[in-house]
Amino acid sequence: METAAPAPPGPATAAAAAAPFPPLFPPGLHGIYGECRRLYPEQPNPLQVTAIIKYWLGGPDPLDYVSMYRNLGSPSQNVPEHWHYVSFGLSDLYGDNRVHEFTGSDGPSGFGFELTFRLKRETGESAPPTWPAELMQGLARYVFQSENTFCSGDHVSWHSPLDNSESRIQHMLLTEDPQMQPVQTPFGVVTFLQIVGVCTEELHAAQQWNGQGILELLRTVPVAGGPWLITDMRRGETIFEIDPHLQQDRVDKGIETDGSNLSGVSAKCAWDDLSRPPEDDEDSRSICIGTHPRRLSGKDTEQIRETLRRGLEINSKPVLPPINHQRQNGLNNDRAPSVVKQRRLTFTVPRSRKDSLESESSATIIPHELIRTRQLESVHLKFNQESGALIPLCLRGRLLHGRHFTYKSITGDTAITFVSTGVEGAFATEEHPYAAHGPWLQILLTEEFVERMLEDLEDLNSSEEFKLPKEYSWPEKKLKVSILPDAVFDNPLH
Numbered sequence: 001m002e003t004a005a006p007a008p009p010g011p012a013t014a015a016a017a018a019a020p021f022p023p024l025f026p027p028g029l030h031g032i033y034g035e036c037r038r039l040y041p042e043q044p045n046p047l048q049v050t051a052i053i054k055y056w057l058g059g060p061d062p063l064d065y066v067s068m069y070r071n072l073g074s075p076s077q078n079v080p081e082h083w084h085y086v087s088f089g090l091s092d093l094y095g096d097n098r099v100h101e102f103t104g105s106d107g108p109s110g111f112g113f114e115l116t117f118r119l120k121r122e123t124g125e126s127a128p129p130t131w132p133a134e135l136m137q138g139l140a141r142y143v144f145q146s147e148n149t150f151c152s153g154d155h156v157s158w159h160s161p162l163d164n165s166e167s168r169i170q171h172m173l174l175t176e177d178p179q180m181q182p183v184q185t186p187f188g189v190v191t192f193l194q195i196v197g198v199c200t201e202e203l204h205a206a207q208q209w210n211g212q213g214i215l216e217l218l219r220t221v222p223v224a225g226g227p228w229l230i231t232d233m234r235r236g237e238t239i240f241e242i243d244p245h246l247q248q249d250r251v252d253k254g255i256e257t258d259g260s261n262l263s264g265v266s267a268k269c270a271w272d273d274l275s276r277p278p279e280d281d282e283d284s285r286s287i288c289i290g291t292h293p294r295r296l297s298g299k300d301t302e303q304i305r306e307t308l309r310r311g312l313e314i315n316s317k318p319v320l321p322p323i324n325h326q327r328q329n330g331l332n333n334d335r336a337p338s339v340v341k342q343r344r345l346t347f348t349v350p351r352s353r354k355d356s357l358e359s360e361s362s363a364t365i366i367p368h369e370l371i372r373t374r375q376l377e378s379v380h381l382k383f384n385q386e387s388g389a390l391i392p393l394c395l396r397g398r399l400l401h402g403r404h405f406t407y408k409s410i411t412g413d414t415a416i417t418f419v420s421t422g423v424e425g426a427f428a429t430e431e432h433p434y435a436a437h438g439p440w441l442q443i444l445l446t447e448e449f450v451e452r453m454l455e456d457l458e459d460l461n462s463s464e465e466f467k468l469p470k471e472y473s474w475p476e477k478k479l480k481v482s483i484l485p486d487a488v489f490d491n492p493l494h
Contacts, residue, residue: 028093031185032114036086036191039179040069047180049133055089055144055460056098062140063089068132071118075137078222082230083128085117085179087136090143092187102187109188111149116177117195120232131163136195150174150193153211153261155203164196167233169197173206175215175461178228188432197231201238205247209254209263217246260397264406265478267387268489270414275377346467375432376477381416381440383407385468388483392461395450415440419449434479451476457481 039046039376042192049066053059065088073079091102092110100110117132139156156172163169180192190260196215198206206214218241223232224239240247255486383391387407394405395418408415419442420425427434428442435442445453456472460483470483 019470021352026092026094028095028109028185028190029088032086032088032093032190036067036069036182039084039122040071041068046129049130058432060141061137062099062109063087063133063137064093065089065135066402068128068130068133070121070128073228077227079226079228080230081121083119083121083166084129084131084432085115085119085132085136085434086192087115087140087410088306090114090140091190093267097261100187105184105186105188107188109185109190110145112189113150113191113193115150115195115313116180116192118228118230120230120234122234125316129163133252134197135162139195142351152176152193153215155198155205155206155211155262161233163233166232168199168238169231169233170200171198171199171203172196173203173211173215175212175229195231196225196229197233199238200237201240205240205251207390208260208264208397209251210258211260213250213258259392259403263398263404264392264408265390266386267390267407268384268405268411269387269409270382270412271416271417272380272491273376273378274380274384274478293342321458354417373437375433376434377434377443378480379443379484380480380482381443382482382488384486384489385465385483388481389460391457391481392454395445395454395457399445399450400447413439417446420450440471443479449474 010205032228036046040046045066048068048070051061051064053061055062067086067088069084069086071082071084073081074199089099090111091108091114092102095102115136117136119129119132140148152175154174156174158171161167161170161174174193175196176195177192182192184188196218198214198218202214202218218229221225221239221242223235223237224242225231240251243436358463391413398405399418399420402420404417404419404423404426406415406417415441417426419428421430421444426444428441430444430446433444453474456474459466468485472481473479
């Protein structure tokens with residue numbers, strides 16, 4: 001990316017904002033610039049960070065531009081002065097298929113959204129820092145590589161200070177930008193999702209409960225975001241340290257009443273069929289036809305992705321999407337968040353968009369109808385420590401509320417879905433609680449067994465590191481869970 005430079009020439013006054021753009025000005029850009037001009041009529045040419053080589057010319061940065069505006073805030077609402085960043089590139093800017101497939105003006109434009117970020121302006125700061133632009137590029141790469149879109153309430157585990165300093169702000173939540181309105185362009189609708197920097201404790205609360213609830217708490221604490229959710233990288237206290245009553249009075253009660261709306265994460269995980277000899281040619285993770293190892297079929301992949309994409313709180317009865325569900329490239333307000341990590345973006349596919357997991361042309365994907373669902377007698381689940389720490393959340397926050405939870409491997413096509421007896425559409429049943437469809441395993445757990453597992457797995461709630469490997473076993477249920485070092489999953493021969 002090159003250094004900040006002024007944006008292309010634009011109108012200098014609000015009245016001039018209505019003037020048409022030059023004929024060659026891309027209509028998608030026109031729509032987003034128009035919304036920016038509505039907010040900042042006095043800043044027609046903001047500083048921009050621009051990709052040196054555009055993504056559609058083979059460059060590494062999906063965002064063509066990130067514009068940076070100076071926002072004076074709102075003293076009456078106790079909103080401080082800050083820098084406002086706006087991305088250009090997740091939506092369809094050009095409409096000529098150079099980046100996004102043009103599908104008409106009725107649906108979303110490109111991925112349907114652009115990212116924004118509000119960073120508190122430091123005293124004496126005359127120009128906006130440019131590191132947020134690289135942060136936005138990292139999130140954009142994740143979206144382009146995985147085709148998993150973001151929605152309000154999603155969380156992003158970054159595991160590093162957002163500005164590479166010593167800050168406690170090391171993760172992100174996403175919400176609607178408080179000032180920018182959705183834009184209708186000739187290529188579809190564009191909404192604006194704002195990145196909100198949060199501390200580790202706040203991220204964990206969002207995972208255990210829900211992102212929207214934590215965002216609402218952040219809005220009530222001026223130094224932690226306030227009504228416009230402005231990120232202050234110098235914030236040294238969490239909202240729970242600022243107001244200790246928030247954890248017990250709001251979060252804990254919310255978890256007890258609502259459960260968690262986190263229905264899936266990308267993770268380091270694996271599973272083995274213990275009822276089958278290891279040398280069996282039809283191993284659960286790598287059945288071969290000819291010379292090609294079996295991978296998830298496109299339809300299976302879509303069901304898992306839709307499971308992760310859709311939260312089920314709004315349904316009276318949780319339902320797993322049918323295997324033949326077709327991908328909807330639209331806006332899902334109830335999509336389940338996914339976990340994303342800095343520098344090793346999770347739930348990604350290291351391929352181009354045209355060669356992603358959905359690709360029906362891949363010779364390594366077995367047609368869906370040739371993969372049968374198998375009932376298993378005994379299974380062994382394997383997780384790294386970070387993923388294993390979410391098992392109590394899966395059990396208490398999801399299954400005890402009649403919902404489901406999916407782990408999708410970041411190192412292969414393996415997926416593990418835990419389902420409760422109230423989930424419809426699952427191929428695991430009370431009679432056959434362990435069932436596999438290719439490398440996708442479903443495990444149905446009764447409420448009684450969930451309660452027992454929570455007691456046995458209590459030490460997973462500890463924030464302290466414990467010695468690995470660690471094993472839990474329920475022989476009468478023919479179920480074993482192992483917590484293993486990361487290196488086991490980094491080695492493809494695990």
